[in-house]
Amino acid sequence: MSGIIIDHEKCILCRKCLRACPVSALEMANGRICVKDLCNLCTMCVDACPKGAISLAAAEAAYDDRSSGIWLYAQVSESGLCKVSCELVSKAAELAAEAKARSGELCEVTALLPSGDAEMASELISCGADSVLYCDHAYLRTGDPDAAAAWIVSLVQERHPGILLFPATVSGREIAPACAAMLGTGLTADCTSLQVDRESGLLHQTRPAFGGNLMATIVCPGSRPQMATVREGVFPVRRREDPAGSATIEEAPFPGNFLPRRSIRAVLQEAADSYDVTKAEKLVVVGRGIGSKKNLPLMREFADRIGAGLGCSRPLVEAGWCEYSHQVGQTGHSVAPKLLISIGVSGAIQHLAGIAGAEKIIAINTDAKAPIFGAADYGIVGDCISVVKDFLTK
Numbered sequence: 370m371s372g373i374i375i376d377h378e379k380c381i382l383c384r385k386c387l388r389a390c391p392v393s394a395l396e397m398a399n400g401r402i403c404v405k406d407l408c409n410l411c412t413m414c415v416d417a418c419p420k421g422a423i424s425l426a427a428a429e430a431a432y433d434d435r436s437s438g439i440w441l442y443a444q445v446s447e448s449g450l451c452k453v454s455c456e457l458v459s460k461a462a463e464l465a466a467e468a469k470a471r472s473g474e475l476c477e478v479t480a481l482l483p484s485g486d487a488e489m490a491s492e493l494i495s496c497g498a499d500s501v502l503y504c505d506h507a508y509l510r511t512g513d514p515d516a517a518a519a520w521i522v523s524l525v526q527e528r529h530p531g532i533l534l535f536p537a538t539v540s541g542r543e544i545a546p547a548c549a550a551m552l553g554t555g556l557t558a559d560c561t562s563l564q565v566d567r568e569s570g571l572l573h574q575t576r577p578a579f580g581g582n583l584m585a586t587i588v589c590p591g592s593r594p595q596m597a598t599v600r601e602g603v604f605p606v607r608r609r610e611d612p613a614g615s616a617t618i619e620e621a622p623f624p625g626n627f628l629p630r631r632s633i634r635a636v637l638q639e640a641a642d643s644y645d646v647t648k649a650e651k652l653v654v655v656g657r658g659i660g661s662k663k664n665l666p667l668m669r670e671f672a673d674r675i676g677a678g679l680g681c682s683r684p685l686v687e688a689g690w691c692e693y694s695h696q697v698g699q700t701g702h703s704v705a706p707k708l709l710i711s712i713g714v715s716g717a718i719q720h721l722a723g724i725a726g727a728e729k730i731i732a733i734n735t736d737a738k739a740p741i742f743g744a745a746d747y748g749i750v751g752d753c754i755s756v757v758k759d760f761l762t763k
């Protein structure tokens with residue numbers, strides 16, 4: 370459904386809107402300008418119309434204005450509640466506080482927990498959920514993304530959340546677009562920052578764009594819920610400070626009209642490199658500034674000495690010095706350690722996108738103007754090999 374409205378009384382059929390539309394979503398039919406379904410609401414036609422006959426005004430009111438509250442999909446794996454679910458609920462609680470500070474109205478955080486248990490629900494509450502909706506149904510237990518989407522959509526249509534967040538995991542990336550399509554709303558994938566705008570109250574969804582060369586902030590003014598997926602490790606897990614006494618856990622029924630399109634017989638785990646750079650609480654991240662592969666053992670020794678894991682920038686993976694499982698950044702892994710020591714890394718935007726969740730960053734670089742120092746809490750300008758050797762000999 371398009372939100373573009375054409376006032377045919379004012380329209381003089383000059384066709385300037387047809388020429389302005391970048392996706393050919395306008396056409397002449399029966400002597401009138403009509404809007405096709407492929408309209409993406411870019412509003413180029415609104416600007417092009419010399420008579421002010423085209424507007425987006427009705428689109429802004431197209432959603433159900435009872436929409437309120439922030440929902441998130443809490444992913445569960447064979448080993449329990451995924452850490453990213455706690456990251457998402459912590460962020461949702463922060464956004465709810467921002468929304469409340471803006472409007473003065475309570476904004477509730479609801480976690481959707483498919484096939485979980487009471488312990489997982491309590492964990493979500495301890496990270497900031499005001500309520501948990503769960504469902505223990507055979508279709509959800511098989512991990513069928515269609516089933517998860519059907520359950521979520523039925524709840525959204527009944528209760529109208531304002532914001533709906535998903536983890537940008539393999540299954541989150543499958544379920545979220547299915548929900549967005551069924552709900553007729555937008556979806557911003559792989560966000561690295563989320564904020565409630567003080568003026569409009571809209572969710573500002575920021576993600577890398579154009580190959581990571583700039584950060585784009587996207588809003589969804591014309592439909593609800595405002596939907597985003599969020600990468601793992603971007604937001605820290607926080608525990609709620611207020612008492613969670615009034616938090617509720619409610620069973621939400623699975624839709625009776627769901628017809629499965631597939632039958633899942635088994636879920637096979639792909640054998641993978643066992644190293645998980647996202648789990649380290651302390652992390653040493655090395656870049657091209659370490660000079661050569663032969664300096665890697667020195668960096669490993671340093672990391673071991675301080676009890677840290679080892680991560681790297683992308684060029685080290687491309688050069689075959691390190692495995693991909695160690696890569697940090699936009700096309701690698703997002704990490705959120707308590708302490709990150711960045712060694713010989715310039716701090717390109719694609720690298721910084723992966724370390725935004727780190728609590729404290731110490732950077733070592735010979736170039737005092739390297740962008741990494743803009744992200745660091747402490748910096749050492751100097752040769753990293755000497756700095757690390759000095760440390761190890763003390």
Ligand SMILES: Cc1cc2nc3c(=O)[nH]c(=O)nc-3n(C[C@H](O)[C@H](O)[C@H](O)COP(=O)(O)OP(=O)(O)OC[C@H]3O[C@@H](n4cnc5c(N)ncnc54)[C@H](O)[C@@H]3O)c2cc1C
Pocket residue numbers: 580581655656657658659660681682683684685696697698699700701702712713714715716717718719720723733734735736739751752753754
């Ligand atoms: C679409 C896209 C996705 C990308 N994804 C990622 C990603 O996920 N992760 C990632 O890391 N990159 C990614 N990149 C690449 C990114 O743009 C940078 O090229 C990369 O991060 C640079 O790595 P680096 O800092 O190790 O190397 P360089 O940019 O070469 O920087 C080396 C740094 O070391 C310093 N240095 C040199 N000698 C010393 C010394 N002796 N002691 C101390 N410091 C020294 C230099 O001053 C310099 O700042 C991506 C790029 C694109 C286009």
